[in-house]
Amino acid sequence: MKISVDAMGGDNAPKAVIEGCIAAIKSTDIDIILTGPESLLQEQLSKYDYDKSRIEILDAPEVIGTNEHPVMAIRKKKNSSLNIALDCVKNGKSDAVISAGSTGAILAGGLFKIGRIEGVERPAIAPMLPGKNKSFIIIDVGANVDCKPSNLLQFGIMGNIYMQDVMGIEKPSIGLINIGAEEEKGNELTKSAYKLLKESKLNFIGNVEPRYIPNGDVDVLVSDGFVGNTFLKTYEGVASTIFSILKTEIKSSLRGTIGGLILKPVFSRFKKRFDYKEIGGAPFLGIDGICIKAHGSSDAKAIYNAIRQAKILFDKKIIDKIKESITESLSTES
Amino acid sequence: MKISVDAMGGDNAPKAVIEGCIAAIKSTDIDIILTGPESLLQEQLSKYDYDKSRIEILDAPEVIGTNEHPVMAIRKKKNSSLNIALDCVKNGKSDAVISAGSTGAILAGGLFKIGRIEGVERPAIAPMLPGKNKSFIIIDVGANVDCKPSNLLQFGIMGNIYMQDVMGIEKPSIGLINIGAEEEKGNELTKSAYKLLKESKLNFIGNVEPRYIPNGDVDVLVSDGFVGNTFLKTYEGVASTIFSILKTEIKSSLRGTIGGLILKPVFSRFKKRFDYKEIGGAPFLGIDGICIKAHGSSDAKAIYNAIRQAKILFDKKIIDKIKESITESLSTES
Known part of the structure; x- marks a missing residue:
């Protein structure tokens, strides 16, 4: 399984995010895609000893702040760490996305890039x-x-x-x-x-x-x-x-x-x-892909836990299960 | 000033209510009208030494419970302690009403018996x-x-x-x-x-x-x-x-x-x-009379404080002040 992680989201980014990812690859078989300004991430990552084949960096020079208008930020900052992380799920490059950034922006981006599960009125x-x-x-x-x-x-x-x-x-x-x-x-x-x-x-x-x-x-x-x-x-x-x-x-x-x-x-x-x-992190239920918002003040452990949580949602096929339940409830209705 | 007090409202009624009223007449010049089953109140009051001319009992054989439907209870139980206490304000027999009973019933009764201040949409x-x-x-x-x-x-x-x-x-x-x-x-x-x-x-x-x-x-x-x-x-x-x-x-x-x-x-x-x-008690603002809801778990001190609070609202002419402010705001609007 591969998870794209917004390296720039949260109060303790990117350090806490990076440490959480390194802890995850060391104790699980999850591979990570880290999104953020490439040189910054490379410099930070160089401090750690880890299997380089398991953390891929995707360059994302822009960062969405917590006070920005969510929809505007998602639309304008196409090269933001959050947008690039969401794109990975959209393009099938990753199986889940995690960010400790702006809740509104993750929701707006999730809806815009990944979309809703069919039948779900509101994630x-x-x-x-x-x-x-x-x-x-x-x-x-x-x-x-x-x-x-x-x-x-x-x-x-x-x-x-x-x-x-x-x-x-x-x-x-x-x-x-x-x-x-x-x-x-x-x-x-x-x-x-x-x-x-x-x-x-x-x-x-x-x-x-x-x-x-x-x-x-x-x-x-x-x-x-x-x-x-x-x-x-x-x-x-x-x-x-x-x-x-x-x-x-x-x-x-x-x-x-x-x-x-x-x-x-x-x-x-x-x-x-x-x-x-x-x-742990809060899942956005109803989005057609696994999308987890980690707490804004997440430390490395919280990021690590959010990654493990994403894996459970993936293993348990949460998206398929929600699809089934919603379809069933809609057929009962009519 | 005279205040009608629902002797049967609250978890500790009528004992706590009666003790609070006795404390009030001893340390202020406020007179009290107590509403509730006459014999019960007389028996309870007989335990205390106080100026009998300053606490009047108005017989109210019925009691409104906290789980009753507010509007139904107010309409049906015309002889309830709450209704009789509200009647006093309505008829000019008292200057304020206090109850530690059901919030919904006090509101319904206040609206029904005393009414809204002109211009106030919702108390x-x-x-x-x-x-x-x-x-x-x-x-x-x-x-x-x-x-x-x-x-x-x-x-x-x-x-x-x-x-x-x-x-x-x-x-x-x-x-x-x-x-x-x-x-x-x-x-x-x-x-x-x-x-x-x-x-x-x-x-x-x-x-x-x-x-x-x-x-x-x-x-x-x-x-x-x-x-x-x-x-x-x-x-x-x-x-x-x-x-x-x-x-x-x-x-x-x-x-x-x-x-x-x-x-x-x-x-x-x-x-x-x-x-x-x-x-203290919570005033119902917007009712055309002073109407205070004391906490359901009020003890004697809380009732005493609610009585003192009612006096301040009375002395400060809160009803007139609200009338003025609302009228002024409505005239600014148009």
């Missing part, structure tokens, strides 16, 4: 988050800010396949993010989506109030991208605010400092168990 | 939340799940008046909850609302991403009720999940237990500084 981003009891995915968290009820049904179908076939959960539970538990609660969108999800073959367990999501009792949480993004960002924001205040309070007295030192292993264990940041 | 709930730097309000958090852009502008206008005249903030900053900082970000609703807020006389500072809300840098956060509620519930859910996990981790070892004991004052200070639950 969606599905990051995995840590919960108290288990991890869960939210689909969508920002690719689609204005949704129709049928979009949400499809998010449920794609999320179900992902958790079932990729994550190995037998009958994933599917919940709808809503502001009340009862069927009649919510806005026009959730009320209609509820009906569609209930009538589907999914293991739909009903509405889930955001208050209970961090418990991690439900495998797949369906939402329009605006609400999903609001949840995701609040999750991250509240957690980091709490830890920042706690840190200040602990450091403000001798007693606090001593207590903090004693509790250090507890805090580390906690951090490991409940790192509120997304786990 | 909204505006709870205050603790932030790292300062407290802030979100308007709306659930009264309106499907909104038009003009609704959001009015939420901004009402939130501005509340923070300025009631909370004494000179030029409150107004932000729009959105999934990106730039003007062009968001869904159809936020994009249009952004334009209206920008053109208004408010101190509009632009979009605020949910991640940064807990910092408490912005005084008033405007949102449709679905997104506002999602934020609010996530805020509460993440915070309580973190503390529940931390508690388990601390108790799981001797070292943790010792560290936890040493850090107890730090945790208490933190809890005091950053109690993620709403502060």
